[in-house]
Amino acid sequence: MKQTVVPNRNMILLSLAIGYAVSLEANKVYYGAHSGDHAIYPDCRPEFVEKMNDVSLIANYEAVEIYSPYLNVSKIEILTDGLSLGLDYADTWTCYNGREKACGKCGACQERLEAFEKNGIEDPLAYE
Ligand SMILES: [Zn+2]
Structure with a gap:
């Protein structure tokens, strides 16, 4: 990475x-x-x-x-906070590859997907 x-x-x-x-x-x-x-x-x-x-x-x-409110907080917990605030994660972007759709393979995508999995919900973002 x-x-x-x-x-x-x-x-x-x-x-x-x-x-x-x-x-x-x-x-x-x-x-x-x-x-x-x-x-x-x-x-x-x-x-x-x-x-x-x-x-x-x-x-x-x-x-x-x-x-830096999340300096010592995991991405999983940050997602939990965002979900509790009602954020629409379909409007967010994490991928490092500048393509039409997120790659789902880069480190950032992997961490994002893991956070959604650990929160028990599906990522609303479209992946390649
Ligand atoms: Zn990616």
């Missing part, structure tokens, strides 16, 4: 989000890293989020907090 690592991706995306938050006068950005990412993605680990948050609080005249 290391082939899905995009070097420095989350530092870049968080920097953009923080800059945008400052422009909106928002004091918080939400970051969706979860516990299943820690082994593979260095920029999803708690130590990265902690240090990035430290920088975000001092990088501008306006402090912006990086809020």
